[in-house]
Amino acid sequence: MSDRQQRRFGRTSQADVDLLTYAGYLRLPELLSLQRLSSDPPVHDELLFIVVHQAYELWFKQMLFELESVRDRFFARDTERARHFLTRVHAIERVLIEHIEVLETMSPQDFLAFRDHLAPASGFQSAQFRELEFISGLKDPGFLQDLATSPEELGRLERRLGEPTLWDGFCSLLEAHGHPMPADDGARRAASLVAMARAQGELFAVSEALLDHDENVARWRSLHVLMVEREIGAKRGTGGSSGVAYLRSTLDKRFFPELWGLRGDL
Numbered sequence: 001m002s003d004r005q006q007r008r009f010g011r012t013s014q015a016d017v018d019l020l021t022y023a024g025y026l027r028l029p030e031l032l033s034l035q036r037l038s039s040d041p042p043v044h045d046e047l048l049f050i051v052v053h054q055a056y057e058l059w060f061k062q063m064l065f066e067l068e069s070v071r072d073r074f075f076a077r078d079t080e081r082a083r084h085f086l087t088r089v090h091a092i093e094r095v096l097i098e099h100i101e102v103l104e105t106m107s108p109q110d111f112l113a114f115r116d117h118l119a120p121a122s123g124f125q126s127a128q129f130r131e132l133e134f135i136s137g138l139k140d141p142g143f144l145q146d147l148a149t150s151p152e153e154l155g156r157l158e159r160r161l162g163e164p165t166l167w168d169g170f171c172s173l174l175e176a177h178g179h180p181m182p183a184d185d186g187a188r189r190a191a192s193l194v195a196m197a198r199a200q201g202e203l204f205a206v207s208e209a210l211l212d213h214d215e216n217v218a219r220w221r222s223l224h225v226l227m228v229e230r231e232i233g234a235k236r237g238t239g240g241s242s243g244v245a246y247l248r249s250t251l252d253k254r255f256f257p258e259l260w261g262l263r264g265d266l
Contacts, residue, residue, distance in 0.1 A: 035050045045113070049114070079173065093213070093217065
């Protein structure tokens with residue numbers, strides 16, 4: 001683990017190792033104390049809502065770690081490890097999709113019993129989800145103004161805006177294998193992608209793994225819209241957004257439009 005990763009995730013001291021237990025290693029007392037309900041008297045389904053969304057954020061953290069590694073492996077020309085890490089990302093994304101089914105066990109009445117306690121918080125404010133979009137290639141500086149972020153979150157998002165994306169790493173990988181990907185020549189990039197795809201080798205397999213990541217997130221967006229519509233209908237979002245209408249506007253977002261466009265060029 002790099003020095004940067006050690007600083008980010010922390011290390012277990014020797015004293016901790018000497019007395020290590022399952023609960024101690026996983027910091028379970030701290031973790032299980034974080035599900036604090038806002039409803040009073042407590043509403044039954046608020047705990048479920050908090051647990052699922054905290055689980056989302058934990059998985060987002062792991063996905064960011066893996067996607068950083070994928071990008072770095074691209075730049076290092078290590079396609080085997082990059083594909084391995086992408087396979088793990090795909091597995092996590094399938095878990096995230098399954099979380100939606102858990103949330104749908106709440107009826108609209110169950111959710112409305114505590115929904116007012118959420119305002120003005122909103123899933124729109126998830127800085128880690130924006131980081132996932134940024135590192136995957138959807139960089140939108142407007143989110144820095146729109147999100148109610150802490151200084152630490154704002155710093156992370158600004159760093160993501162300035163750092164290479166998965167697509168940058170993949171283009172570097174293609175260049176290293178003789179497929180030019182000039183930023184200012186879309187026709188030449190398209191020709192390189194067609195040549196890469198027709199060869200049907202390791203590079204094409206990597207491109208398909210990237211497309212799986214893109215498709216999984218698109219599928220999650222679609223199912224999330226349906227879940228929200230089922231819970232709140234046409235109501236506005238707790239953070240002030242238009243709710244379902246806003247979420248529907250995100251359904252056409254793609255991380256790798258040139259890989260999708262490749263299908264029409266073959």
